[in-house]
Amino acid sequence: MKRVINYSAGPAGIPLEVLEQARDEMLDWNNTGCSVMEVSHRGKDYDALHMGTMDLFREVAGLPADYHVLFTTGGASMQFLMLPMNYLGEGKEADYILTGNWAQGAAKEAKRYGKISNPANMEVEAGSGKFVAIPKQGELKLNPNAEYVHYTSNNTVEGTQWHYIPDVKGKPLCCDMSSDIFSRPLDFTKFSLFYAGAQKNLGPSGVTVVAVKDEFLAKAHDGLPAMLGYKSYQDKFSMHNTPPCFSIYILNLVLNWIKKNGGLEAIGKMNDKKQKLLYGMVDNSKGYYKGLANTDSRSSMNIDFKLPTAELDDKFVKDAKAAGIVQTKGYRSMGGIRLSAYNAVTIKDVETTVQFMQDFMAKNPA
Amino acid sequence: MKRVINYSAGPAGIPLEVLEQARDEMLDWNNTGCSVMEVSHRGKDYDALHMGTMDLFREVAGLPADYHVLFTTGGASMQFLMLPMNYLGEGKEADYILTGNWAQGAAKEAKRYGKISNPANMEVEAGSGKFVAIPKQGELKLNPNAEYVHYTSNNTVEGTQWHYIPDVKGKPLCCDMSSDIFSRPLDFTKFSLFYAGAQKNLGPSGVTVVAVKDEFLAKAHDGLPAMLGYKSYQDKFSMHNTPPCFSIYILNLVLNWIKKNGGLEAIGKMNDKKQKLLYGMVDNSKGYYKGLANTDSRSSMNIDFKLPTAELDDKFVKDAKAAGIVQTKGYRSMGGIRLSAYNAVTIKDVETTVQFMQDFMAKNPA
Structure with missing residues (x-):
């Protein structure tokens, strides 16, 4: 076909060029005589790919050096959990703007870890699950006690998208960009943390990219389980255990494709x-x-x-x-x-x- | 090269045959005109692959129908966390047999969720990190209050392997088989739960297979975060969010390769x-x-x-x-x-x- x-x-x-390259390198990647799936993540070939992909992500986004790029697994859904687990807890609050199905999903998991307020809830009727619009800046009712403000830049189900970056009055701004990351220029330095499952604009499923500003990363809780604490990903450059190497490899090729295409x-x-x-x-x-x-x-x-x-x-x-x-x-x-x-x-x-x-x-x- | x-x-x-097939299907998988990385996980083509891989895993293992096969992410390390989170809690205990570096890692995460005892600790000298042997059945001091017994069937670092399945006196037996799964015939029905990161004998990194006996699965805690509770993987056949499709695809090809080779x-x-x-x-x-x-x-x-x-x-x-x-x-x-x-x-x-x-x-x- x-x-x-x-x-x-x-x-x-x-x-297509990315798939063609992956096909052509399937039996012998980077002159190793192996597929990229078959080399140790501790070896120099994979290490260069891994670290290089972090650099390339920063370069494409135009992120300064005070951002860490983390590679996690479990999709955006795992970030629905990790973000509040890393920043909330007893007596802590956060703002979640509700613009769709996935924004609700993020807020639902966050409620396990703190008090969640909604600067805007765009559900057409409570319980309807119907959303058709993005709130305007003036409609946002921010909680002054929020540790951070979370929103979803593009709503995959509802076909809506934020055409501006909300001003959250100096609060750390966090964003699920899974379905529109790198689809347009954006001032990514406005975000303290943003994340995206790769499987829309970045490559295949299996890897999720989390970019975090260092001053926000420093505030993440210590002592969390290694697979759930942002600091363990930071400390070991997301290599504290075997990363999803092939997905990261395709991510690398896609980032290079974006760069090559302007x-x-x-x-x-x-x-x-x-x-x-x-x-x-x-x-x-x-x-x-x-x-x-x-x-x-x-x-x-x-x-x-x-x-x-x-x-x-x-x-x-x-x-x-x-x-x-x-x-x-x-x-x-x-x-x-x-x-x-x-x-x-x-x-x-x-x-x-x-x-x-x-x-x-x-x-x-x- | x-x-x-x-x-x-x-x-x-x-x-090699698996890689060759993956290469040949890179631009057009299953007559879809797409790579397997490019199709919706909700579509019929991927669904058949996904469910078929679970069946194939059961078939290769010789597992009866009362086992669920779950596809998780985050490697065995995520299971170090999920297993105790799903079964332990205030006042609960579990047995972890220590035979190496990774067995210690599993026990370390488990301590967050309950009281951990060690039927055997094979570390040559406390704190040495040195292990050279597997305990004999008679050496195991089981805790009668343990919810389950966990061990590591093969110690990748130390080069040691269990040559028998321990008798744990009717307790649920759980095993990290990451580095020797499907390397030999084994009576997998002795296990209430076993898991393996795919990246040794099953395929590429990015997917972890967890097989659980239904009567043990029924005892897992309800109400855990969707990405961490075994029951959410069971309920939605590990499709409650986008699975690591390409890794599961290669897993499928590897399982077929095992079957074809006897x-x-x-x-x-x-x-x-x-x-x-x-x-x-x-x-x-x-x-x-x-x-x-x-x-x-x-x-x-x-x-x-x-x-x-x-x-x-x-x-x-x-x-x-x-x-x-x-x-x-x-x-x-x-x-x-x-x-x-x-x-x-x-x-x-x-x-x-x-x-x-x-x-x-x-x-x-x-």
Whole structure:
């Protein structure tokens, strides 16, 4: 089968050149006569890759030297747990802004470790699980006693995205960037801590990157279990036990791909063009395609919309697949269509998709 | 460079056919037009792989239907934490048999959650970190109040291995099998829980397999954080968040490779032949090669020995590398040589190595 246009929400597409390099190096990586999966993490070859990937991440993000890059496992869900465990405890409080399903998930785990307040809760109706918008700066009611403020920069399920970095009045700002990290230029120095499961814009599942400013890292609790304390990851450069080496290797190749393609400035322009094409199609369809998120809160990564009927949604998914455009079905709680146009989706892929949407609409009137 | 003979202690060698298949499927797995890294873990293709790998693991182990197979992350180190967190607590006790560095590591984390007793502590001198033997059944002093008994079936650092399954008088038996799992036939039904980081005999780092008997799983604590409670892995078949898909894919290929090669019976015979060749060389070297573990406790997986001088140890590592035999250096606390002859090391590899050892000894007299 030939390669498809892949809108998976995650694990998601990986740039073709990255996969080709991984394929070509599978039996002999870095002239070792082994796969990268087969070398000791204590050896010089892997060590250079590992430390080099941390440096490359800092370079792509434009992070100064006072940030540590940590490689953890268990996805963003493990960070839902590690962040509060490392900073909260008896009598401590934290702010969690609720903008979607995963933001709620983060807040839920945090409640085990402290008192959680919500500067904004964007759930349309309590218990509905429905979210369509990002709060405005003026709507945020910050808790002066919070140890930190946490938010989710892009809501994968709901197709909404923050288009500004909230001003949290000097509190440490923490962010789950799993589904839009490195999709655009951003002043990453505004964050005390940010994290991302790799499986959307950074590579395969299996590794989660956590970037932490040293002054915030210094405040993390001591004496936590080695696998859960940020300080053990810092102390041993995330090598206190065997790291997920292959996922880190692909992360390295993806970071190099971003760099080679002009860095976040160029990537941001590409994604901007992609989202304009896709939302342009939705907005010019005279209501045939109906976007699910509020216009000003739309995500450039996850484009959620519905067709006139659920039957047409299903036919869209089926016909798209036949046309080589796959994984377009919306999240189970949302229905409709979700096009996750992460970094590896090209402008050409999007142009092909827009043409398909045009044709589908013509052939299948409401 | 051509493929080398790889004695890495972990991440370790992977069967060549497995790597070749992974290479060939890198751009198009299972006729999806995507890499296995690029498909949603909620889709039918990945789901079949994931569930099929659990079944295959049970089949290779000969486990009955009342065992669950869980896929976790964070290596065996995360299990050092999860096991006691799931079963201990205020006033609870557990037995940890100490036979090496990693057994100590497991016991150390367990102390956070309960009172830990040691049916045997094989450290040669307290605080020395030196271990050379496995205790005999009669030496085990079991704690009648223990919730479970934990041991480490193979000690990767020290080159020792249990050659029997201890009788723990009806207590749930738990075992870290990271470095000898599926190296030989074993009655896995004797265990209430066993686990292994994949990166020695099962595939790449990034996934840890935990097999648990249902009656023991039922006793795990409820209400733990989703990423740390065994029951959340059970409830969602280890899909409550994105699993480390690529590592599980390679695990699947390795399990199929074991099955195709005759299962554990045949693998055990191969490993037995390999260890006889290597220890035979050591024992017939008139003391030139000196084994580090007690003879009756020797590991078939990690063959540790020293040459007459530290200089000759270094020369051995260097000359072996030049001869295409790599990663032979001993663990940092042990010195000397460690040949980790896991499943992917072939009899032919070992024969080549024995010839090299013979030649080296002749050329470099003590």
